[in-house]
Amino acid sequence: MRKRRKSFEDQISEDYEKGHFESVAPSKAELKKYREAARATFIKDRRVNVRLSSPDLMDIQTRAAEEGVPYQTLIASVLHKFVTGRFTEKSSRLIVRSSGRTKRRRAA
Numbered sequence: 001m002r003k004r005r006k007s008f009e010d011q012i013s014e015d016y017e018k019g020h021f022e023s024v025a026p027s028k029a030e031l032k033k034y035r036e037a038a039r040a041t042f043i044k045d046r047r048v049n050v051r052l053s054s055p056d057l058m059d060i061q062t063r064a065a066e067e068g069v070p071y072q073t074l075i076a077s078v079l080h081k082f083v084t085g086r087f088t089e090k091s092s093r094l095i096v097r098s099s100g101r102t103k104r105r106r107a108a
Contacts, residue, residue: 044076050075057071060074060075
């Protein structure tokens with residue numbers, strides 16, 4: 001009879017029980033650095049007014065509803081991701097407008 005091979009989770013559990021893992025807590029300096037970075041990321045201390053076309057705003061509001069977030073939060077998130085180089089676009093079920101005509105996107 002073949003011996004059953006341990007799963008990754010079983011191996012981790014066994015190693016933990018044998019004391020092979022140790023907790024590594026960040027230093028006070030590291031915690032302070034992480035807190036400051038988090039605060040700087042989430043502080044919204046400036047107001048910006050942007051004029052958008054009504055159809056664009058409606059599309060943004062629809063996309064925000066798909067994502068389950070307020071539309072202003074979505075706009076801020078998109079801009080933040082863009083300026084930090086982490087912006088990636090994913091497909092949507094929104095209607096794509098081009099040259100005044102509308103087309104339904106195919107479901108991905």
